[in-house]
Ligand SMILES: Cc1cc2nc3c(=O)[nH]c(=O)nc-3n(C[C@H](O)[C@H](O)[C@H](O)COP(=O)(O)OP(=O)(O)OC[C@H]3O[C@@H](n4cnc5c(N)ncnc54)[C@H](O)[C@@H]3O)c2cc1C
């Protein structure tokens with residue numbers, strides 16, 4: 146099992162899980178917010194739409210194309 | 224942590240789906256040094272995406288194992304091609320670094336993406352692509368006990384339904400826009416491809432409704448229900464997820480950047496899978512959607528041709544023709560009928576990134592004018608979603624792609640220029 150944090154909350158999930166699936170496993174699958182502050186969540190699942198962009202260890206990444214790693218810090222974006 | 228990126232190779236393949244893997248095997252078998260660049264975290268492409276919730280078919284496992292053990296292969300997963308800064312050279316980016324790779328020959332196996340058409344409520348969390356939901360499930364998303372509606376068009380809807388069922392999700396709707404006559408015609412025609420007929424029977428689903436129209440998704444901050452019209456009647460169906468897709472669109476952006484000619488289906492290729500640009504080949508769904516069997520045989524032909532093994536490549540052309548005929552059947556029977564596409568509402572967002580509505584776009588005559596006036600397609604996805612949608616809605620020609628092909632870091636982009644200066 147892999148430990149990571151999402152907006153500071155700890156999550157423990159199986160190896161091979163995508164960050165997009167980790168968002169959903171937290172109980173709130175939104176990745177970013179639109180201009181009016183409404184939530185947006187992973188949509189295409191394959192690296193095209195950019196709806197799943199989050200901040201991973203300080204870098205802007207796509208949640209759907211990134212696998213979780215031990216100690217990873219994920220933050221939702223605006 | 225990561226191995227260094229390779230600097231050069233004889234054959235550079237972009238994409239490790241069925242086409243890219245088959246091509247790499249064929250070329251490496253004939254002694255070529257091969258580098259494969261793939262954006263996915265592991266080889267397999269869209270159909271054989273690996274993850275904690277996948278049991279790949281045996282044939283796929285065998286191909287993957289053979290591929291990963293090829294002598295002379297360098298596989299760079301989770302790596303994206305972002306530019307073609309000079310002839311014979313690509314710029315790639317990974318999470319922690321970037322680099323340029325020089326090649327003698329290039330093979331594009333970039334696959335296809337789903338055609339995602341706008342409808343009211345499509346930006347609500349809980350709404351995804353149909354292949355998209357499959358990809359998310361393969362990545363570890365659990366849907367057990369969730370109420371799932373699937374709508375749109377194409378065989379991917381059935382594949383998605385099968386995945387949902389296997390994962391113990393509750394399928395509450397499966398709405399296909401094609402009419403029964405077309406679906407029946409398609410199924411009857413399948414006797415020519417017995418494996419596909421068996422697959423169609425295995426995928427058959429009692430919830431399948433033909434001639435259905437997706438009207439809208441409802442919800443406040445998350446999806447709560449979907450409205451679907453069938454046999455002239457509109458029904459509101461409560462659901463936790465809606466998976467929708469309207470067929471596939473070839474990923475041709477890199478090919479366009481390289482100057483390769485396209486046809487109406489995707490990248491234009493000849494009998495050797497060669498594009499209009501010397502030394503550049505293309506295979507699989509980037510040359511037009513057609514399924515994994517066609518992608519596999521095209522990939523092998525391209526790999527052999529890139530290794531100058533023309534007689535061996537020619538020996539596969541009959542098999543390719545057989546699966547091309549299957550692709551043509553798919554295209555014919557799942558053709559989109561605009562009267563059964565979601566209704567056009569002026570307030571529906573078309574560009575999800577820049578939040579541009581259908582009403583704002585309708586006033587314009589082409590993509591360029593619409594973009595200048597509204598910023599449509601200028602957001603993070605660079606029009607990948609909305610340009611395919613406006614092509615369907617308004618018949619607008621999608622804009623030519625510009626580098627970087629996806630949002631990239633400044634230091635990566637500088638690399639292309641700096642490498643050139645050093646030489
Ligand atoms: C989301 C989705 C789900 C699907 N699921 C199924 C299914 O369950 N069953 C089925 O029969 N068919 C499915 N299909 C159809 C499927 O695409 C084909 O059957 C088959 O995968 C096509 O193989 P391919 O090798 O041509 O391309 P793909 O399998 O699409 O592989 C293309 C690869 O290229 C990579 N790539 C693209 N651009 C770049 C770039 N710029 N830089 C680096 N890498 C890049 C992608 O990450 C991908 O790994 C799906 C299609 C999609 C879009």
Ligand code: FES
Pocket residue numbers: 186187188189190191192193194195196197198207208209210
């Ligand atoms: S969900 Fe579309 S890019 Fe990740």
